[in-house]
Amino acid sequence: MQYATLRGPVRAVDGVSFDIGEGEVVGLAGESGSGKSTVALALIRVLHPPAMIKGGEVRFRGRDVLAMSDRELEQFRWRDVSMVFQSAMNSLNPVMTIGDQIVDAIRAHERVSERQARERAAELLRIVGIEASRIDSYPHQLSGGMRQRAVIATALALNPPLMIMDEPTTALDVVVQKEIMQQIEDLKERLGFSILFITHDLSLLVEFSTRIAIMYAGEIVELAPARELFDNPLHPYTQGLMSSFPSITGEKRKLTGIPGSPPDMVAPPSGCRFHPRCPYRREKYEQVVPRLMEVSPGHFVACHLYAEGRRATLERTEIGYEQEEE
Amino acid sequence: MEKPVEGNGTVLDVRHLTKRFPVGGLFSSKKVHAVEDVSFRISRGQVVSLVGESGSGKSTTARLISRLIEPTSGEIFFKGRDVLRAEPRGASRQYRREVQMVFQDPFGSLNPVHTIGHHISRPLKIHRRAPNRRELQERVLELLNTVGLNPPEEFANKYPHQLSGGQRQRVAFARALAVDPELMLADEPVSMLDVSIRMGILNLMERLKEEHSLAYLYITHDIASARYIGDETIVMYAGHMVEGGDSEEIMHHPAHPYTKLLLSAVPNPHAGLVSRKVEDRGEVPSLIDPPPGCPFAARCPHVMDVCRQAMPEVRWVGENHWTRCYLYDGEPQQDAPAG
Numbered sequence: 127m128q129y130a131t132l133r134g135p136v137r138a139v140d141g142v143s144f145d146i147g148e149g150e151v152v153g154l155a156g157e158s159g160s161g162k163s164t165v166a167l168a169l170i171r172v173l174h175p176p177a178m179i180k181g182g183e184v185r186f187r188g189r190d191v192l193a194m195s196d197r198e199l200e201q202f203r204w205r206d207v208s209m210v211f212q213s214a215m216n217s218l219n220p221v222m223t224i225g226d227q228i229v230d231a232i233r234a235h236e237r238v239s240e241r242q243a244r245e246r247a248a249e250l251l252r253i254v255g256i257e258a259s260r261i262d263s264y265p266h267q268l269s270g271g272m273r274q275r276a277v278i279a280t281a282l283a284l285n286p287p288l289m290i291m292d293e294p295t296t297a298l299d300v301v302v303q304k305e306i307m308q309q310i311e312d313l314k315e316r317l318g319f320s321i322l323f324i325t326h327d328l329s330l331l332v333e334f335s336t337r338i339a340i341m342y343a344g345e346i347v348e349l350a351p352a353r354e355l356f357d358n359p360l361h362p363y364t365q366g367l368m369s370s371f372p373s374i375t376g377e378k379r380k381l382t383g384i385p386g387s388p389p390d391m392v393a394p395p396s397g398c399r400f401h402p403r404c405p406y407r408r409e410k411y412e413q414v415v416p417r418l419m420e421v422s423p424g425h426f427v428a429c430h431l432y433a434e435g436r437r438a439t440l441e442r443t444e445i446g447y448e449q450e451e452e
Numbered sequence: 453m454e455k456p457v458e459g460n461g462t463v464l465d466v467r468h469l470t471k472r473f474p475v476g477g478l479f480s481s482k483k484v485h486a487v488e489d490v491s492f493r494i495s496r497g498q499v500v501s502l503v504g505e506s507g508s509g510k511s512t513t514a515r516l517i518s519r520l521i522e523p524t525s526g527e528i529f530f531k532g533r534d535v536l537r538a539e540p541r542g543a544s545r546q547y548r549r550e551v552q553m554v555f556q557d558p559f560g561s562l563n564p565v566h567t568i569g570h571h572i573s574r575p576l577k578i579h580r581r582a583p584n585r586r587e588l589q590e591r592v593l594e595l596l597n598t599v600g601l602n603p604p605e606e607f608a609n610k611y612p613h614q615l616s617g618g619q620r621q622r623v624a625f626a627r628a629l630a631v632d633p634e635l636m637l638a639d640e641p642v643s644m645l646d647v648s649i650r651m652g653i654l655n656l657m658e659r660l661k662e663e664h665s666l667a668y669l670y671i672t673h674d675i676a677s678a679r680y681i682g683d684e685t686i687v688m689y690a691g692h693m694v695e696g697g698d699s700e701e702i703m704h705h706p707a708h709p710y711t712k713l714l715l716s717a718v719p720n721p722h723a724g725l726v727s728r729k730v731e732d733r734g735e736v737p738s739l740i741d742p743p744p745g746c747p748f749a750a751r752c753p754h755v756m757d758v759c760r761q762a763m764p765e766v767r768w769v770g771e772n773h774w775t776r777c778y779l780y781d782g783e784p785q786q787d788a789p790a791g
């Protein structure tokens with residue numbers, strides 16, 4: 127996946143592979159600008175020039191999405207996936223009430239009466255915590271989080287087998303966020319859809335996803351079952367993320383985040399793309415690209431340390447890492 | 453809530469700010485009570501964090517202060533001046549420079565036809581912050597670099613649609629910083645940033661606060677970061693401020709039942725996975741012509757008859773810690789921290 131730019135192509139997503147099982151919630155987290163949204167857009171092929179898919183494969187229930195004809199693609203987007211874009215907050219039609227937008231979405235998919243559709247819309251709004259009296263509100267009359275929730279409600283209305291949600295909860299307080307995630311989970315249990323959930327909020331993913339993939343500079347650097355990733359993060363970047371959390375009651379201390387700056391995507395670092403910021407780097411890491419390999423069942427990491435039988439050790443109390451004796 | 457004044461370093465003093473939006477068509481008299489009787493102060497070099505339920509009036513409060521919308525009633529004092537009276541036809545150019553807003557929606561707040569460089573240099577030009585082209589250019593690149601958009605020359609030439617969500621958010625922040633404001637109204641400025649870059653921006657805010665005495669109203673859903681940089685924290689629920697004061701006090705000894713609910717829902721990644729179900733939401737508070745009394749009454753486990761009659765007054769529950777809840781009528785009470 128690359129974007130053509132003046133300085134040369136930006137390889138926004140490079141060699142990313144993962145799968146989502148039926149009924150599974152796969153979380154995608156990682157650095158800002160690392161290519162998460164680009165992956166989502168590529169999955170449903172809504173990329174416009176200068177974006178290009180330079181290679182790879184997207185399979186949905188065995189069918190190759192990249193090979194679909196325009197007609198098939200339209201059907202696929204219509205019936206099989208629904209997407210909550212990262213710009214959800216302003217992706218609503220400004221001149222239509224939220225109720226009408228949900229009703230339209232429902233009636234475009236199913237043959238139901240206006241009244242039935244409106245009842246469903248009210249129910250969906252209730253699910254996302256918007257009181258029924260707001261059904262005739264225009265988007266600008268709602269708060270940022272309410273608009274985000276209206277978009278989630280619209281996506282749920284379509285009830286497709288796959289939902290892609292790109293940062294759907296950035297404007298939601300933790301109470302509302304939890305309630306909505308529980309509602310989505312209940313719906314998922316009942317209806318059996320799968321979710322690709324993109325967020326920077328790792329703690330949310332730990333609670334609600336089956337597996338988590340971590341992206342850095344266009345690549346997946348680690349992929350593991352949610353709990354395992356949290357208890358036993360292996361990649362130095364993942365470990366850096368884990369140790370940058372401020373807490374709400376613990377001792378207050380200065381957190382610096384991961385030293386160094388995000389990579390330039392037109393000319394990403396050679397070898398392991400994380401090497402300029404990695405406390406374990408060796409000369410070799412600057413030349414050889416590490417492959418994603420399975421180090422324990424279901425736990426994949428792309429880092430030379432593990433190929434060499436060494437490991438990075440997370441120091442949870444402070445940013446910085448300690449290295450185990452070899 | 454007349455609280456002890458700490459010197460005269462007050463930058464912003466908001467009193468009884470109220471905003472009601474008419475809804476439901478031309479002949480309807482229905483109103484959304486978005487912000488009700490909100491009062492607080494921010495001193496020079498102070499960060500006040502504003503947290504609360506989605507839809508509780510946080511952005512509206514910030515928009516009122518930035519004067520994008522006019523209040524139904526209430527007063528705003530900026531550096532001692534009653535700005536609504538002094539500038540009744542809208543904010544002066546000076547006010548618009550000194551009070552900067554970072555909007556909640558990074559996708560809506562940048563103009564798609566202009567480059568990032570244009571977005572940041574424009575306010576510099578309007579407010580004459582750069583004497584010549586070279587310095588203008590340098591300042592733009594420096595700002596982009598400060599917010600971690602590397603290489604800055606590259607980003608300056610990009611258009612908004614070529615940026616990721618978190619990158620736009622940082623452009624919006626850099627733009628607000630460009631004109632050396634005295635008060636920054638930052639509405640969810642880091643919500644799309646991974647935790648590492650987020651810490652970078654929060655530390656930058658802290659540094660500007662210390663070096664330039666910049667004051668912030670920091671609106672966030674990330675309670676941990678509200679504590680991390682907020683000297684004080686204010687909690688809003690359904691248009692009302694329900695609790696406020698020293699951030700440490702509030703995190704360790706929340707008083708208001710809503711604050712307790714909010715803190716208990718904060719995921720704590722280090723505590724391990726405890727599948728906590730939040731108890732049933734109960735009714736969503738209605739903001740359209742709401743019933744009298746405490747807005748949390750419909751969900752509150754401690755609700756009493758009196759709660760449904762009138763909004764409780766401000767009660768001090770600690771040295772720099774107040775709440776509005778009938779549980780704290782009379783003597784200030786100590787309460788156990790949320791579990």
Ligand SMILES: Nc1ncnc2c1ncn2[C@@H]1O[C@H](COP(=O)(O)OP(=O)(O)OP(=O)(O)O)[C@@H](O)[C@H]1O
Pocket residue numbers: 129130131136138157158159160161162163164165176177212391613614615616617618619644
């Ligand atoms: N149309 C475009 N042209 C050129 N570069 C682009 C374009 N769209 C995105 N990019 C670049 O591709 C990279 C990946 O962007 P993407 O939006 O996928 O990131 P992301 O992981 O979703 O980040 P965030 O968490 O900040 O939303 C970024 O560096 C971005 O600047």
Ligand SMILES: Nc1ncnc2c1ncn2[C@@H]1O[C@H](COP(=O)(O)OP(=O)(O)OP(=O)(O)O)[C@@H](O)[C@H]1O
Pocket residue numbers: 266267268269270271272297298299473474475484485486505506507508509510511512513556739
């Ligand atoms: N122009 C408007 N017309 C009618 N109602 C409005 C208008 N603007 C805001 N509101 C209402 O005012 C209330 C407060 O909205 P506000 O945007 O201030 O909430 P918020 O605390 O910022 O929420 P969020 O965290 O979801 O962004 C909401 O109920 C919203 O629907």
Ligand code: SF4
Pocket residue numbers: 708709710746747748749750752753754755756759764776777778779
């Ligand atoms: S005033 Fe009454 S209803 Fe409101 S929070 Fe306090 S106890 Fe609960």
Ligand SMILES: [Mg+2]
Pocket residue numbers: 162163164212292616617618
């Ligand atoms: Mg994105």
Ligand SMILES: [Mg+2]
Pocket residue numbers: 269270271510511512556639
């Ligand atoms: Mg808001």
